[in-house]
Amino acid sequence: xxxxxxxPQNLTxxxxxxxxxxxxxxxxxxxxxxxxxxxxxxxxxxxMLSSGKKKHxxxxxxxxxxxxxxxxxxxxxxxxxxxxxxxxxxxxGAQKLVFGQGTRLTINP
Amino acid sequence: DAGVTQSPTHLIKTRGQQVTLRCSPISGHKSVSWYQxxxxxxxxxxxxxxxxxxxxxxxxxxxxxxxxFPNYSSELNVxxxxxxxxxxxxxxxxxxxxTPGAQYFGPGTRLxxx
Numbered sequence: 001x002x003x004x005x006x007x008p009q010n011l012t013x014x015x016x017x018x019x020x021x022x023x024x025x026x027x028x029x030x031x032x033x034x035x036x037x038x039x040x041x042x043x044x045x046x047x048m049l050s051s052g053k054k055k056h057x058x059x060x061x062x063x064x065x066x067x068x069x070x071x072x073x074x075x076x077x078x079x080x081x082x083x084x085x086x087x088x089x090x091x092x093g094a095q096k097l098v099f100g101q102g103t104r105l106t107i108n109p
Numbered sequence: 110d111a112g113v114t115q116s117p118t119h120l121i122k123t124r125g126q127q128v129t130l131r132c133s134p135i136s137g138h139k140s141v142s143w144y145q146x147x148x149x150x151x152x153x154x155x156x157x158x159x160x161x162x163x164x165x166x167x168x169x170x171x172x173x174x175x176x177x178f179p180n181y182s183s184e185l186n187v188x189x190x191x192x193x194x195x196x197x198x199x200x201x202x203x204x205x206x207x208t209p210g211a212q213y214f215g216p217g218t219r220l221x222x223x
Contacts, residue, residue, distance in 0.1 A: 004151075033212070043152075043199060043214040086151055095165050096142065097201075097212065099151030 003027055006087050006100035014108055019074040021103045023087030026068065033097065034061050034072045035086040043086070046072070077107045111136070113202050113215035121221045122190050130185045130218045134202030140164075141183040142212065143175060144199040152199055158183055187220075195222045 004025045013019055023032070034046040047054050047061040049070065054061050058077075063070040074081055087100040114133045122128050134141050140159040144152035154167040158177035177183045181202075187194055197219050201212040 035214075040216075042216045045211070045213065048211055088151075095140075095157050095159075096154040096167065097144075097152075098154070099144075101149075101151045 002101070003098050004087055004089055004100040006085075006103050008103060009101065010104045010106075012106045012108065013077055015078060017077050017107075019077050019081070019105065019107075021072045021085050021087075021105070023070045023072070023100055024068060025070075025087075025089045025098075027089065027098075028092045029065075029068075029089040030092045030094075031090045032063055032070050033088040033090075034070070035088060037084040037086060037102070039083075046085075074105075079107045079109050082106050113200055113213050115198075115200050115215040115218050117218060118216065119219045119221075121223065123223050124190055124192060126190050126222075127186065127188045128190060128220060130187075130198050130200075130220070131182065132185070132200030132202075132215060133182045134200075135204070135213055138202035138204040138213070139181050140203045141177055141181065142201045142203070143183070143185050144201065145169070146197040146199060146217075147193075148196070155185065155198075190222045192222050195220060 007022045032049050036044045036046050049063045058075045060073040084102040084104050086102045088097040116131045142157040143155040146152040155169050156175045157165040161177045172188045175185045197217045199217045200215040203212045
């Protein structure tokens with residue numbers, strides 16, 4: 001079992017829909033990252049969380065440390081949100097990030 | 110301020126050859142990490158260097174090596190290339206004086222081994 005599991009692996013939705021991507025992890029962490037990767041490979045850091053909730057524009061990220069679970073929400077989704085969204089965690093005392101396998105999101109107009 | 114830069118952007122090699130990938134961190138960042146991302150999967154940690162010393166190593170064979178230079182740039186070397194080494198190689202930099210845990214990714218080098 002991977003240390004970081006994401007669901008769903010693929011998600012297709014219509015423009016305007018509310019999107020939720022989930023991430024579960026099995027280790028104690030010091031931080032959790034949500035990353036966005038567009039075709040071509042470049043990775044953009046969306047959020048880094050250690051507790052609670054963060055909001056940036058139409059994106060919201062939440063984390064529940066006790067349940068070892070995080071969610072990324074996109075409100076009023078748009079075709080330009082189409083990308084792979086990756087959850088990554090940094091274990092306590094470690095420097096490296098452990099990544100989930102990513103969720104491929106496609107928003108149709 | 111420039112972000113993390115990597116070179117080359119794309120590379121084609123044949124089996125058995127050797128490759129060197131380069132990364133320049135954000136100015137002031139002293140830590141560089143390397144990740145391998147095979148198509149359709151999440152990135153996997155290869156190495157982390159801080160102040161020119163190896164601080165972490167992932168589960169990769171000895172064909173993979175890296176080093177960090179006095180200016181904190183880094184090179185990743187892969188010897189005796191295999192088809193399975195075809196991947197996007199990502200470099201990320203971080204700073205102990207910046208946001209704790211924040212890593213900043215470069216655009217990656219896409220390596221194709223034929």
